[in-house]
Amino acid sequence: MGRWKICCVVSAILVVVVVVVSVTLYFTLFKPKHPKIILQSVTIESVRLAFPDAKGNVTLGLTVMVDNPNYGGFKYDNSTAYINYGGNLVAEAPIGEDSISPRSKKTISTSVIIFADKLVTGRDFWSDFFIGAFNFTSSTTLHGKVNVFKIFKLKGSSSSYCNISVFLHNQTTDSVCTYKIKL
Incomplete structure (x- = not known):
């Protein structure tokens, strides 16, 4: 005994x-640590405007680097990034499903078409245009699964909210983002 x-x-x-x-x-x-989403570049790919009707569009090329500091990979579903100017939705950018490996960095490129008629309705459009700087906000939520050591699989989501300034004269950008993870 x-x-x-x-x-x-x-x-x-x-x-x-x-x-x-x-x-x-x-x-x-x-x-879980917040992934770092860094806006690496915004380029103006094309500008098609017709005045005085304010018809046409501006196509921006976006390159974003995602740094995943976690010990778990993240496989996310198709999603959309929403871009606002002056409180109005001016563009949507599709984000195709993909995965980010644990403790790695991934570069994602996409094109965003901003429609001029939606952009011009912003109350500060003309002053921003003459200054040569536009302030946008973007919001994105990625839903998917977190995979830790190929053992634990959890549903999760990662959200980001960014303030983006686009400077027309030298074609540069500046962004400040906040992130939130839910498991």
């Missing part, structure tokens, strides 16, 4: 140690 008690005590201690180590690893090493 004494051997069974020793076996049970050792097993209980082992279970407690495994639980403590697992919880500690989860809240330190494996704690």
Whole structure:
């Protein structure tokens, strides 16, 4: 009978140690971290405008680098990035389904067509046009699955909200983004 008690005590201690180590690893090493989404470049691919009707469009080429600092990969579904100017939706950019490996960086390129008639309705359009700088906001939510060590598969989403300034004269951009992860 004494051997069974020793076996049970050792097993209980082992279970407690495994639980403590697992919880500690989860809240330190494996704690989900926000991916860094860096707008690398915005280029003006084409401009087709017809005045005075303000018909036409501006096509912007976007290159975004996503840095995944997590120990889990993320496979996301098709999504859309929404771009606003002056509170009005002026463009949508499709984001095709893909995956980002654990602790890696991925470059994503897409084209965004901004329709001039929607852009011109912004209250600050003409002053921004003459200054040569436009301030946009973008919002994106990617829904998918997080895969940690090919063992744990969890549903998750990553959202980003960015303030983007586009400077026409030198064709440069500046952006500040905030991120949120839900598992």
